[in-house]
Amino acid sequence: MALKFHNTLTGQIDEFVSILPGKVSxxxxxxxxxxxxxxxxxxxxxxxxxxxxxxxANNYDVTRVMNITDVGHLVSDADDGEDKLEKGARREGKTAWEVAKFYTEVFIDGMHRLGLIMPNEITKATEFVTEQIELVRKLEAKGVTYQIDDGIYFDTSKFPSYADFAHLDLDALKAGARVEANLQKRNPSDFALWKFTPAGEKRDMEWEMDGRMGFPGWHIECSAMALSILGKTIDIHTGGIDHIPVHHTNEIAQSETANGVRFSNYWLHNNFIKVNGTKISKSLDNGYTLDDLQAKGFSMLDFRMLLLQGHYRSEGNFTFDILQSAKNRLKNWRNVAALRHQVHDTLENSNQKASDDKSVPAYAVSQAIIEAINDDLGTPQALTLIDETFSKIANAKIANINRSALLQLLETIDSTLGLQLLETTPDVSDDIKKTILERNQARIQKDWKKSDSLRDQLAKQNIVIRDTDQTSIWEYKI
Ligand SMILES: [Zn+2]
Incomplete structure (x- = not known):
């Protein structure tokens, strides 16, 4: 099945076709x-x-750029209010540069902790100011900008399809414009490409343009970085649904005006997650950090599992109960993954049994998982498939488990969902294996006392034994 995504640009599920065969920007x-x-x-x-x-997994060679907004994102998300970085600097008694450096490191560290594949380039807005100024110049030359007291603005009435992407009602926007809105703006939807440092002020982050100090607008940053590294038209642009009506609408307006071609062929937007059914907000103090989760005994993979249980376009909910059940699900999966250490690759359970319908898992399951995710990142469907397959494996006779198909399945799960099942399920030590064998002997000899004491000894090493009709299976203690 072909790869498909919900594309905000068309408002429907579109089959994905890249600009260059085999490559994705x-x-x-x-x-x-x-x-x-x-x-x-x-x-x-x-x-x-x-x-x-x-x-x-679909064999695309992916070139991915992710930016770090380290200047110009104003508190109001519109074009007034303070710069979040300068505000953060005052809160912490540091410079905006120090704040940016510190939280950039926190973010990149978090990406590693979460096992995220790193983008090919992580670009800082402050390192692309020249490109941003060039883009502003290009727009000036096209006659779509105007200057007012506090900066250079994009005249959105000069981009006829401005309202299309987010289905904006510009008349309603005009009618609802706030009283305190910037009266010099020609249209309420006009946005700052470049802001001037207010007279008499000195910002930590400011650059010279036309003999005045100032700083870039948030929207121009993304357009300039995407353009200078990925080109005029990119395959996929992603962001949160909150970006649709302003940030991405503005990115499209300025990029497409400057270049005369479509900015991005596919736009993917993720929905939000709530905490205990409530919006995450500073006043409620419910914006847990990765450290908060770890302090309560949860791993980054438990959190990943929680998110994969939901679909990226549905509003999610986070509670510690849901996180606990995600953690349990993951532990059960790990015990299935650990079975690969206990199945032996013999003719009996690989080649011959592969065509036998008693053999689990079927090789076809790996492809079915990829197809579920191919369908607009259907992670909940992929997880259901895995649950069904894993429960068959857990209930199968050990001799019916097809080790090579199990390995292929685990590799597919890890590569597509990043759950690190292989990495987190090492084989037990030789000592533990010896104890398990001794216990089996004791059972055969009906020496229950010895068998029980060896079971306790294993439990202390976090290994539990599950006795089945034919054999004993070890599992990680849950
Ligand atoms: Zn952006």
Whole structure:
């Protein structure tokens, strides 16, 4: 089955066709680095990690750029209010540069902790100011900009399809414009390409343009970085649904005006997750960080499992109960993965039995998982398939487990969903194996006392024994 995504640009599920065969250019709107990212922020990056993984599983060579917004993202998300970085700097008694450096490191460390595939390039907005100024110049030359007291703005009335992407009602926007809105703006939807440092002020981050100090607008940053590294038209652009009406609409307006071609062929947007059914907000203090999850005994993979249980376009919910059940699910899966150490590759259970319908898992399951994810990142469907298959494996006679098909399945799960089942399920030590054998002997001899004491000894090493009709299977203690 072909790879398909819900494309915000067309409002429907579209089959994915790349510009160049076998290659994908992908741009992800990255974090604004002024604070610790919370689980809601991380959700997006985990879903985009699955996107990268499924593109690779379909043999695409992926070139991915993700930006770091380290300047110009204003508190209001519109074009007034303070710069989040400068505000963060004052809160922490540091410079904006120090704040940006610190939280960029926190973010990149978090990406590693979560096992995310790193983008080919992580670009900082402050390192692309020249490109941003060039893009502003290009737009000026096209006559779509105007200058007012606080900066250079894009005149959205000069981009006829401005309302299309987000299905905006521009008249309603005009009618609802806030009283305190910038009165010099020609249209409420006009946005700043470049802001001037207010007279008499000195910002930590500012650059000279036309003899005045200033800084880039948030939207121009992404357009300039995507353009300079990935080209005028990219295959896929991703971000949160909150980016649709302003940030991405503005990126499209300025990029397509500057270049005269479509900016991105596919736009993918992730929904939000709530915490205990409530929006994540500072006042509720429910924006848990990765450290908060770890402090409560959960791993980054438990959190990944929780997110994969939901679909990226559905609103998710986070509670510690849901996280606990995700953790249990993962532990059960690990015990199935550990069976590969206990099945032997003999003719009996690989070649001959492969065609026998008693043999599990079927080789076809790996492909079915890929197809579920191919269908607009259908991770919940993929997880259901895995549950069904794993429960068959767990209930099968050991002799009916096809080790090579199991290995292939585990590799597919790890490469597409990033759950690290192989990495987290090492074989037991030789000492433990010896104890298991001794216990089996004791059972055969009906020496229950010895068998029980060896079982206790194993439990202390976090190994539990499950006795079946034919054999004893070891599992990691849950
Ligand atoms: Zn962006």
């Amino acid at each position: 992908l741009y992800t709107c990255g974090p604004t680095v002024y604070n610790y990212p919370h689980i809601g922020n991380w959700a997006a990056y985990i879903y985009w990690d699955v996107l990268v993984r499924i593109l690779k």
